[in-house]
Amino acid sequence: MKQLTATGDYIYTYAYTNDEKNLCQLEMRSFFEKDTSSKIIKSGVAIDPSRSPFIKERVEVLLEGDSLQEILRQSAEVDMDQLTFKVIFLKINGLTEQDQVDYSGKRNVEREIGSAITGEADVHHPDVTFGLIPFEGRWYFGRYLQSEPVWFKHMKKPREYSTALSTRVARAVANIAVPQPKGIKAIDPCCGIGTVLVEALSMGIDIVGRDMNPLVVDGSRENIAHFGLTGEVALGPIAEVEAIYDVAIIDMPYNLYTHATPADQLGILKAAYPITEKLVVVTIETMDHMIKEAGFAITDRCIAKKGLFLREIVVCQKAV
The missing domain is CATH 3.30.2130.30 (VC0802-like)
Known part of the structure; x- marks a missing residue:
């Protein structure tokens, strides 16, 4: 040729x-x-x-x-x-x-x-x-x-709950957080059953998960293994994270397993400050004031719709 x-x-x-x-x-x-x-x-x-x-x-x-x-x-x-x-x-x-x-x-x-x-x-x-x-x-x-719809294969998981992100939204969130994976270390410290982790790991993103609820940590590990992926999911709150990451993805807990109060939410954001430069927050309610108080500046955002259910996806950088 x-x-x-x-x-x-x-x-x-x-x-x-x-x-x-x-x-x-x-x-x-x-x-x-x-x-x-x-x-x-x-x-x-x-x-x-x-x-x-x-x-x-x-x-x-x-x-x-x-x-x-x-x-x-x-x-x-x-x-x-x-x-x-x-x-x-x-x-x-x-x-x-x-x-x-x-x-x-x-x-x-x-x-x-x-x-x-x-x-x-x-x-x-x-x-x-x-x-x-x-x-x-x-x-x-x-x-x-x-394009091959890889995410479609992840729709049926062994462990699920109704308020988890859809696989499409989770995949987009992983891309928004880590558009160029080479050399980037990411963490999902409120990972739930691992919807974002599965999508990120399937794209070769270097990401670890964490959650303070042992039930969902077990579910996350099971879901990752089900798709033949390998990824670490630790048990414990974000406040116990000691390593430094290039980006953190936080889908704010609001489901029947883990409901975060406003004080809890602010605590999660403040705990993210020392461990990451970039933060992507997924939330069902506006929390701009909390993000600012935690020391981050908003650089981009969007609303993800699913019928009448709205989620806000907020991209942040550590404020100078």
């Missing part, structure tokens, strides 16, 4: 409901330092699409041009050698009118580019899949990678 040099850009497509939009955009900002109301974003940041519960697919850009003809001309120089390939014209909802192409037009474009490339096409089991997409008046062509 003639070596195509990646441009360094990636195009991601998204799928989310109206209730999930704010959470998705906060995850976007965490990954890419920007968001968009459209369901497509271009960035120089490489993210495995399977990490996000909202990303559908990714194109690693190899060719780009102002017109489809430019892409056809460039793709004619591609020689796949012994590798089979196929070309997919991405189906995107919410493209601007200038970027929209109907179904038959897409199939024709796929065939044209497939014919231009030197090599054997295989629509069923290709060695390489290429993606083509128009975006903001330009055309992009590159290696295509579809």
Whole structure:
């Protein structure tokens, strides 16, 4: 195969409901330092699409041009050698009118580019899949990678309770807390049955859990093991943590197993101050004043909706 040099850009497509939009955009900002109301974003940041519960697919850009003809001309120089390939014209909802192409037009474009490339096409089991997409008046062509809904496999756990975060929200929270896992140490000191831990560990995030309730600690350990993951879950309050972490995720206790009073909540936040620089708080009630009193400054936030049930996700840094 003639070596195509990646441009360094990636195009991601998204799928989310109206209730999930704010959470998705906060995850976007965490990954890419920007968001968009459209369901497509271009960035120089490489993210495995399977990490996000909202990303559908990714194109690693190899060719780009102002017109489809430019892409056809460039793709004619591609020689796949012994590798089979196929070309997919991405189906995107919410493209601007200038970027929209109907179904038959897409199939024709796929065939044209497939014919231009030197090599054997295989629509069923290709060695390489290429993606083509128009975006903001330009055309992009590159290696295509579809998201795998890993989080979906975690929905049925051996140990559950009704007020736990959904797997989708938990996965997004883990990404918001740790967008780039390399070298990052995280802690979930009020981990409950481990919904966030399971998602974070499945993405290779270095995270430990903790809870002061022995029932949920046992449940968390069982859930982690059930999915073939390995992670430490300690028994005890956050106040007993001595190690230092880059980020802490605190889903404030409010369920039938562990209900935290306002004094307890403030105590949890204050106990987080000496052990982390970054804090992500998940709460069903606004606690900006407590966060400030504990020594943190809010840097970003969103509301995660599930019908009438609202959760606030608040990103904080230790105040200077």
